[in-house]
Amino acid sequence: MDVEKANHRRKRNRTCCCIGTTICIIIAIVILILILALTVFKAKRPVISYDHMSIEDLDVSFDITKLKVHLNVTLDIDLSVKNPNKAGFKYSNSTAFLNYRGQLVGEVPLPADQISAGETKPMNVSLTLMADRLLSNSDLYSDVKSGVLALNSNVRISGKVKILGLKIHAVSTSSCDFSVFISNQTIRDQTCKYKTQL
Structure with missing residues (x-):
């Protein structure tokens, strides 16, 4: 026992x-x-950066009798989106916008894609100013006559990072104010703001 x-x-x-x-x-x-x-696996915010901006095409003509200006501007913009996470960042269809004095004057789609862990993805965007949207804007004539056109470019990318089985929503926004100097077709006075949120 x-x-x-x-x-x-x-x-x-x-x-x-x-x-x-x-x-x-x-x-x-x-x-x-x-x-x-x-x-290590903490979700980090993807960051959009403006790497280079240049004028691809610029045509200006004045109609002095009607005090109107005919303007066509195409900008070549190199962007990059950095994914600092240890997992891929998958973003949905997005859009790059071009604004003049708060008015939307151009846009181009950015197709959905994925950025691998730690990767920086380059993007090239060609933004064309839609002149027909500016016909009613009274400031355009005086701005073009002065030789300087103040514009703004805005990009917002929204997507998800999957970490340890959890899908975390992330949004990255980038906004750049800049001046187009018509006489020598250059871009100057570039000021960019970046904002990201999870």
């Missing part, structure tokens, strides 16, 4: 030991996952 009790006690001790070890391993794994989720 004593031998049976001793064996029973040993089995119970082994079972308790196994259960205790398993619980300790599970707790350690949970702590490790939490640490990784809050450090």
